[in-house]
Amino acid sequence: MPNTPTPTNPVLQAQGLRKSYGQRVALQSVSLQLHAGEMVALLGPNGAGKSTLVQLLSGLFVPDQGSIQILGHDMRTQAPRALAGLGVVFQQSALDADLSVQANLLFHTDLHGIPRRVALQRIAEGLAQHGLQAERHAPVKALSGGNRRKVELVRALLHEPAFLLMDEATVGLDPASRKTLVDSVYALTRSGAVAALWATHLVDEVEQADRVIVLNKGLVLFEGTPAGLSERCGGISMESAFLQLCAQAGPGI
Amino acid sequence: MLRPTILMHLARALRAVVGRELNKFLRQPSRLASSLVRPLLWFVVFSAGFHNVFGVAIIAPYETYVDYKEYMLPGLLGMIALFNGMQSSLSMVYDREMGVMRLLLTAPLPRGWLLGFKLAGSTALSLVQMLVFMAVAWAFGVDATWGWLAALPAMLLCATMLAALGLMLSVHIRQLENFAGTMNFVIFPMFFISTALYPLWKLRESGALWLYQLAQVNPFTAAVELMRYALQGQLNIQAAAIVALTAALSFALALRGYDPQRGWVRQRG
Numbered sequence: 001m002p003n004t005p006t007p008t009n010p011v012l013q014a015q016g017l018r019k020s021y022g023q024r025v026a027l028q029s030v031s032l033q034l035h036a037g038e039m040v041a042l043l044g045p046n047g048a049g050k051s052t053l054v055q056l057l058s059g060l061f062v063p064d065q066g067s068i069q070i071l072g073h074d075m076r077t078q079a080p081r082a083l084a085g086l087g088v089v090f091q092q093s094a095l096d097a098d099l100s101v102q103a104n105l106l107f108h109t110d111l112h113g114i115p116r117r118v119a120l121q122r123i124a125e126g127l128a129q130h131g132l133q134a135e136r137h138a139p140v141k142a143l144s145g146g147n148r149r150k151v152e153l154v155r156a157l158l159h160e161p162a163f164l165l166m167d168e169a170t171v172g173l174d175p176a177s178r179k180t181l182v183d184s185v186y187a188l189t190r191s192g193a194v195a196a197l198w199a200t201h202l203v204d205e206v207e208q209a210d211r212v213i214v215l216n217k218g219l220v221l222f223e224g225t226p227a228g229l230s231e232r233c234g235g236i237s238m239e240s241a242f243l244q245l246c247a248q249a250g251p252g253i
Numbered sequence: 254m255l256r257p258t259i260l261m262h263l264a265r266a267l268r269a270v271v272g273r274e275l276n277k278f279l280r281q282p283s284r285l286a287s288s289l290v291r292p293l294l295w296f297v298v299f300s301a302g303f304h305n306v307f308g309v310a311i312i313a314p315y316e317t318y319v320d321y322k323e324y325m326l327p328g329l330l331g332m333i334a335l336f337n338g339m340q341s342s343l344s345m346v347y348d349r350e351m352g353v354m355r356l357l358l359t360a361p362l363p364r365g366w367l368l369g370f371k372l373a374g375s376t377a378l379s380l381v382q383m384l385v386f387m388a389v390a391w392a393f394g395v396d397a398t399w400g401w402l403a404a405l406p407a408m409l410l411c412a413t414m415l416a417a418l419g420l421m422l423s424v425h426i427r428q429l430e431n432f433a434g435t436m437n438f439v440i441f442p443m444f445f446i447s448t449a450l451y452p453l454w455k456l457r458e459s460g461a462l463w464l465y466q467l468a469q470v471n472p473f474t475a476a477v478e479l480m481r482y483a484l485q486g487q488l489n490i491q492a493a494a495i496v497a498l499t500a501a502l503s504f505a506l507a508l509r510g511y512d513p514q515r516g517w518v519r520q521r522g
Contacts (some may be wrong), residue, residue: 114265
């Protein structure tokens with residue numbers, strides 16, 4: 001099975017995903033593919049099914065139907081290998097506020113089996129890239145919301161994943177912190193280091209994405225370039241086009 | 254056969270999970286204090302008040318009359334492990350609410366190993382507290398014999414059982430607020446309907462036959478008796494089997510509960 005992405009081997013291959021909670025269908029037949037270096041936006045209003053899709057892609061939920069492969073490893077049958085290629089920044093912060101930044105990051109590198117010497121080096125480099133060297137030994141609770149998010153991004157990249165999953169990662173951040181975080185992920189994907197799926201309902205964050213997937217009521221309403229989204233709705237702005245598509249589909253689930 | 258690299262990975266993940274549990278514990282000195290004060294109050298106050306009331310007869314494994322303090326010791330060791338097991342359950346719920354559990358469950362290791370590490374962390378914490386309490390008991394005049402060393406494996410097994418029980422309960426406790434229910438419906442019944450404070454014949458003699466029968470099937474009774482025998486340098490095979498089976502069953506149910514294909518995640522979304 002492939003373990004390095006190539007133009008023909010996608011980083012992420014999700015096929016026919018369906019998920020329901022009792023009678024409520026959250027996702028119906030969603031398929032998507034990401035290739036190395038791509039920044040793909042997953043746009044959808046609240047309740048569109050974005051969070052469910054993120055949970056499926058990160059292995060926390062199992063789809064009722066369909067399959068997920070990361071670097072060719074099936075999430076259902078080879079979960080540890082698939083998860084080794086995945087970095088996630090969850091919507092809800094997943095840092096231990098009482099521990100220091102470094103202790104939080106070491107917890108992650110240990111879970112990924114990274115030797116301590118390598119881990120410390122990557123932590124130093126990751127923090128330096130985001131101007132957080134001085135915060136290395138500070139308790140997380142002393143950090144601003146923006147810096148916490150940066151630490152979570154550093155953490156998600158420590159094991160050098162090929163696929164980065166960002167779930168509404170800018171929720172609660174001020175505009176400056178939002179821009180910094182968004183720019184960091186764009187820079188990462190443009191360097192070819194990772195493919196990123198950015199789930200959000202904020203259109204301005206993903207206007208420069210390579211592709212946009214609009215999700216509503218558990219269905220993919222559109223997949224294409226940001227320009228293609230505008231054109232489909234008669235050349236209006238991307239945000240207006242997104243709102244128009246969602247309005248046509250009716251209220252969220 | 255596990256490859257060396259996988260073994261190293263497992264060892265590092267074990268260090269992460271157990272180290273975090275110990276770190277959290279050490280950052281909360283009040284937790285150690287309260288875990289000791291609770292049994293100590295029973296040990297000092299209760300044993301003084303009921304020293305003559307209970308009049309414990311010669312019962313196995315004791316070969317002579319024993320001081321009530323000595324009778325209570327295994328029950329209080331069990332109490333420490335019981336409270337710690339439930340505290341660990343609370344800690345799992347807290348981690349779930351704070352999002353740290355997601356980090357654990359998206360680590361590239363089989364979920365069984367990760368939950369096993371959580372179990373190991375909780376067990377280690379119980380054992381540390383039990384050993385500290387034994388030292389306190391010794392300071393209060395309970396005879397220290399080599400039986401205490403022999404009791405270590407029994408204490409380890411009991412701590413594992415109660416930690417596994419806590420792990421299993423954490424699947425079903427959805428919010429921290431539900432913990433009061435755990436206290437009322439799990440900790441207190443398990444502790445009081447057992448041989449922790451009085452021998453079973455006392456319950457039978459008092460006519461509370463249904464309590465007597467409940468206490469007999471209570472796995473906490475088996476845990477207490479396992480430690481009681483071990484402290485006297487003896488092995489209670491039946492109690493050991495019950496404790497080991499309860500630990501295995503609880504862990505299996507916890508694994509099922511945290512399995513995204515079958516457990517609470519799938520059912521509740």
